[in-house]
Amino acid sequence: MDALDTVSLSILLGALLVLVGILSSLVALRFGAPLLLVFLLLGMAAGEAGPGGVRFDDVRLAYLVGSVALALILFDGGLRTRFATFRSVLAPSLTLASIGVFFTAALTAPVVVYLLELSWLEALLVGSVVASTDAAAVFFLLSGRGLRLRPRVAATIEIESGTNDPLAIFLTILLVELLVAGDRPWPSIVLSLLGQGVGGAVLGLIGGRATVLALNRLALPQGLHAPFVTTAALTVFGVGQALHASGFLAVYLAGLIVGNRPTRAHNTVIAFLDAATWLAQIVMFVLLGLLAWPERLLANAGAALAVAAALMFFARPVAVLLCLAPFPFSWRERVFISWVGLRGAVGIFLASIPLLVELPNAQLYFNIGFVVVLVSLLVQGWTLAPAARWLRIALPRSEPAPRRVELDLPGQLEQELVGYHVGTNNPYLRRKIVPSWAKPVLVVRDERVLAAAEAGPIKPGDHIYLLAPPEKAQVLDRFFVDMPPPQKPDPRLLGDFFVGGDITLGSLGEIYGLAIAPADRGTTLADHFAARLGHPPQPGDVLPLGSIALVVHAEAKGRVTRVGLRLADADPEPSIRARRRPLRRLMRRVGSLVRALLLP
Structure with a gap:
């Protein structure tokens, strides 16, 4: 005993x-x-040797x-x-x-x-x-x-x-x-x-x-x-x-x-x-x-x-x-x-x-x-x-992380349901900007489940569910946080993010913390490219906007319909750029080899 x-x-x-x-x-x-x-x-x-006196060797x-x-x-x-x-x-x-x-x-x-x-x-x-x-x-x-x-x-x-x-x-x-x-x-x-x-x-x-x-x-x-x-x-x-x-x-x-x-x-x-x-x-x-x-x-x-x-x-x-x-x-x-x-x-x-x-x-x-x-x-x-x-x-990360619900969908592995509560000051509610790979599918309002099409405009207090790749779901947090615009653009929200040509400069400024002149806040991205580009837009054309760059992703009949966002690249000195080229080529080759081994 x-x-x-x-x-x-x-x-x-x-x-x-x-x-x-x-x-x-x-x-x-x-x-x-x-x-x-x-x-x-x-x-x-x-x-x-401490107050606990537990002998362990x-x-x-x-x-x-x-x-x-x-x-x-x-x-x-x-x-x-x-x-x-x-x-x-x-x-x-x-x-x-x-x-x-x-x-x-x-x-x-x-x-x-x-x-x-x-x-x-x-x-x-x-x-x-x-x-x-x-x-x-x-x-x-x-x-x-x-x-x-x-x-x-x-x-x-x-x-x-x-x-x-x-x-x-x-x-x-x-x-x-x-x-x-x-x-x-x-x-x-x-x-x-x-x-x-x-x-x-x-x-x-x-x-x-x-x-x-x-x-x-x-x-x-x-x-x-x-x-x-x-x-x-x-x-x-x-x-x-x-x-x-x-x-x-x-x-x-x-x-x-x-x-x-x-x-x-x-x-x-x-x-x-x-x-x-x-x-x-x-x-x-x-x-x-x-x-x-x-x-x-x-x-x-x-x-x-x-x-x-x-x-x-x-x-x-x-x-x-x-x-x-x-x-x-x-x-x-x-x-x-x-x-x-x-x-x-x-x-x-x-x-x-x-x-x-x-x-x-x-x-x-x-x-x-x-x-x-x-x-x-x-x-x-x-x-x-x-x-x-x-x-x-x-x-600084001053915003509290929102509560995110993630649900696996049986029968496939590429998408999952990601759910958020929509607050009064959510950037998504104010400007309706969302990455192209996130598709709203369900809205829960007043304890009723509605399809996104029948729900109409999203309201404060709604719970919205979006289809998104599992590896990118966390990036959506920034759009459903009650907080003021950031002082600097968040690199996690750029890269493969796209918005329509009808989005205004003011909307982007609010999401990404950009300084937009009051007279330009109502200008759409399509009009901005038409006024600043000087020639019919082509995919790949770039316009700087503060600390980010706007990249033409798609156009129709001479009007920009889709714009990609990325951080504006600083132009390095020629000597530095020339010195980096062999190293970058080596890194790309090594990265391609590792990717071939690790991924299908």
Whole structure:
């Protein structure tokens, strides 16, 4: 009976810790604190050296839970990454995720050698442990502080953070093997690196396509689609690790493929993985916090703080500047990307691997990695939003997100129903502008369901349902938010958006925050092109309008009938443009190759 009581108390204690972690997220959201920091401190407080007094030293269990959590986090990151975003920043992101990790570890190593008098191999191990960045912490802080990054910067950080973990994990495991088994010839190391990378990529491609095929072909009961996808992701990861390939790279690529292919129950899968990822992170962070002893951390605090400072102010910035030198990023964007490299879950997870294999200085590596992560979250975490505003990398997101209803339509995978409540100040209600790919089909008014044709003009208080592609549904939020016009055009609302030639300049100004002269607000786009173009309009003709550009998409009888919107391009200097042409051609070729592999 004592054994049963012990198990019951363990379940109760574990459930309480997770419950406190979930509730503490509300505090973190209110004060903009990194969630990882909250969970780590909670675990430390519950540990043997804290007021909780819980004795926990099972490194194997912490490693197992951490592996599962990281696999889910990487799969979820790939699932949410649109391939168009991936392709647009493929070259700089992969450069940061590969060469940048090597540079960061190598530039951190001399500081470790000097401060701790470790061997170069051990110093490289410490550098590899703290070399990767944490995407979850970065984007939680940005969204919690009400910021929206420039699309190119956000995509670069997102792809880098999602793809640099596998390399950091490989480097750490390789260096641990070298410290345990002795020197290995460099050709063997290079072949091992290539083998794991190629093996992980192949398994990710096969696993992602197989998951999509099974998800769309099998008649699974309602509610089992999301657990099936989650289990398939862990299967891909497990097979990769068992075959000594990069399971972390495999699971990320599998998520990228599943997220960019039409699948059943797409929104259900996203919602389920949200909850599963949150729970996995909470459990992992609490367990890692339980492993840490405050007095042991304090014993190496001075050296750890110096390593953290060298990483934040020297190693990461130099690595970013070197890696982004061939790419057209402004100095503000490069500085911000270097500062946004928050350390997180992967760093502490990797620091537990030497403990697992019982290396001689394993506790020292763990203490250094743990303190570096804490300092990064405290310093960079709380200064991330001010840095984004100071560098003018982010636009303020003052509007509350509208409640969006998404419903899958059985029998097809290309469209879904997206529903919104129409408020008094919605831009859609005021100007009736909507993207060409969003088609109104239903209106709910006074508890009556009406077809869009019979509903007539949309009124405040209506609920409108539109057909839209699942991957673009979120972009509609901006049209159904009660808020004043933005100060600057939102790049998410441009690109493939089209409006009719009868839309007025005043309507566009209200939606996109453009300064339109009072005398021109009633002018239609067709009349605007007729007055300014000087010749009959042809598809592709462009007219600037403030900070956006109007592009003729269709015309009839000399009148513009359809206009595309995009951001106005700044004309770079000839020397810069000429220098970018070979790089752009290379990026297009690499993007075409990756797209051919990932998509049908």
